[in-house]
Amino acid sequence: MTIEVRVPTLGESVTEATVATWFKKPGDTVTEDEMLCELETDKVTVEVPSPASGKLAEIVAQEGDTVGVDALLASIAEEGNAGPEETKVKESVSAQKTEDDAEYAEEISGKGGETVDIMVPTLGESVTEATVSTWFKSEGDNVAQDEILCELETDKVSVEVPAPAAGTLGKITAQEGETIEAGGKLGEMTSGGAAPAKKSGDAPKSDAKPTGDGQKDVENAPSANKLMAEKNISADQVTGTGRDGRIMKEDVLNAISAPKAAPSAPAAPRAPVPADDAAREERVKMTRLRQTIAKRLKDSQNTAAMLTTYNEVDMTEVMALRKEYKDLFEKKHGVRLGFMSFFTKACCHALKEVPEVNAEIDGTDIVYKNFVHMGVAAGTPTGLVVPVIRDADSMSFAEIEKAIAEKGKRARDGKLSMSEMQGGTFTISNGGVYGSLMSSPILNPPQSGILGMHKIQERPMAINGQVVIRPMMYLALSYDHRIVDGKGAVTFLVRVKEALEDPRRLLMDL
Template identity: 55%
Template sequence: MATEVTVPTLGESITEATLGQWLKKPGEAVKADEPIASLETDKVAVDVPSPVDGVMGEQAVAEGDTVLVGALIALIQEGSASTSATPAAENKTAVAQAEKAAPPEPGAAPATSGGNNDALSPSARRAVQETGIDPSTVDGSGRDGRVTKMDVQAAAANPAPSVSAPAPAAAAPASTANGRKEERVRMTRLRQTVARRLKEAQNTAAMLTTFNDVDMTNVMAARAKYKDLFEKKHDVRLGFMGFFVKAAVQALRDVPSVNASIEGDEIVYRDYVDVSVAVSAPNGLVVPVIRDAQHLSVAGIEKTIGDFGKRAKDGSLKMDEMKGGTFTISNGGVFGSLMSTPIINPPQSAVLGLHRIDQRPVVLDGQIVARPMMYLALSYDHRLIDGREAVTFLVAIKNAIEDPTRLLIDL
């Protein structure tokens, strides 16, 4: 007996995903709640757990395929890997039952056992192309003996001893006339979404960027003085993001339009600050949200950011943690960026870009001295935020960072 594994509910308004990677192969033992596949959505990667103990059976879709919520993607067979390595025919019977319970694919024509390519469904033809299996050598388990995608995959996974199945064609890089090579890799769903949203921001917002620089001397001194005590008490390292988020919260309170957004012909002002922080993940940039940052201490902010960073790397961020956000801070300085013009994260109206800290000559009291300086960049939607407000906001950030006491006495 086989247990079906289907695509779980992925969150509000998300109806499909891409199967990014199979974590278990057919014939491998699995335990209940153990991840067997990874799905890529528009925002994060989601693991699909096995509903029962058993053996990984047939895989209904291939890596890179688009799947809908509720769709069958695999079967889990009863038993253990050592005692019940399920024969291909038994697996195909279970899959056929699942297929018969669902409507046939549009345009799919019935095929006889050992059918030809013309009689195969689109998904089965694709499986034939990917695996190199000759469909005439496959016993069909679909309606009227039709060869299904699962039949082809089963034949590829369990080739008959007397038949030498053609090996799948290797995806070799294309060669040019000069012997140079190119490789084409399909964009992940996350990267496609990032590309689409960034282009939408450029097309919709009247985007402009203003710059300032900030002397990091006092913040660096405070961090050096208290970092060990801070880590000992709060079990998290003291970074610069805690200071910048606190400074941004105060500046957003003074310049509320930077924390607002345009909805239709209305401007939405907010009395709360949900700060989106851009962090690096294996599949691209993700932007989890620090909720109600106006109520958090520097320690609370650092703990939240640290947790986001760890879970972004292992792909365990949740959908709800990626939604919302009223203002974004992007720290390109950790990668060595000197200056940039960050792009707004719609429907937000502004984004603050932080950059690397360099020793640069500045004039203080008539003397040229070297100071640790950082460029700040604020990209904003000029439809809502005027230049005066953008400059006022950046100056408020600059003042708070150059004199961190302001953060304590609420100036």
């Protein structure tokens, strides 16, 4: 049987890639998940693993060819049809199974229960791996169907893995702290019956290759090794972003193009800490989510030409309107009338007039969005997340309030899916709920604009020649100056201000 090797999903808005390097040649024996080739897109380098064990029969796309998503790269003659030589290899690998594992499998099969694999669930678009954060069950524990077995951490959200059937947890193959690919195996369980208890002296065995800190020898991508040799760069000078710190060709290119630091510029090591202070410190490894937040925010500063413009809005009319109708609104729609729906509506209104704030840069193109997918930044115990309210420009006040309330609750509970945090075109961040009086929000790439709301504070204002006390709020719009000019940014903020100071303008589309 012949297995096709095809171009995997390359990520949002990426439609093609170039074949950079083939690590195997026709006739070579390959094992499942072994890296066959490396693709380069305009954003990242993608490794293509073997979908099955066997022999590489034919390479269709040669090095340097440009291929689209799902295009045929090569074909593999599956193990069973590859001939006597491969059969010997298979038998040799099988012979290396330890006696303990054989006994364990024998015991499980003797109980009459069916062995069920516990697999990594779908992690979402562009997410290819996760780290095993916590196992809630131990080997030998009885579990009910859909009972949560473990929790995985990706660079975006935490994912719970439920039991695929009722029975007993058998062998855990991916330990806490290990990184495992989407669709990978986490462990085994026996449906019905009860699995044998492991001997107390036995350490859990894993068929998975060692990862993380236990992986001492991480083989870099061949294309990366070749480029480092050509440029006379050592691996110590390159930060690997591949799995387990593997150095990719893109990492070498980044190291080459990075500006040379002055001799005095290297990051200084942490200053020595007195012993009595060190004893009272606590060192905690950053979660993948926190690492991703840090990386994305720094990338945003490094990539966009970010500026911030400010204005202030008199909240008198919005507060009066809310006070007058909030009880009737809640009674009819079953949700509280807050300020976020007013700001969302005002922003959607302003984005129609200044569409570049709702656009993004793709290479040398500007992509204008004829819709508004509004990101609403929300603080959670694990970090900042930005759930997206899709087509907010076509929603009513009640629909917006319901969507924000529902997604906010799911964000705090850690239940948001990846798809609910992707595709935003503009973002609103309300630092005022924490008491912030003024701040400069940072862009959420690839978006070109983000509005910062702040604390409502009574201040003396000069109105019609008289000093009066008014509830005022500072507004801050951070924007990408590469596509948004100062005039457009100021116009956007003025339109938001006008709509909030006279909410009737929203009804009249003025």
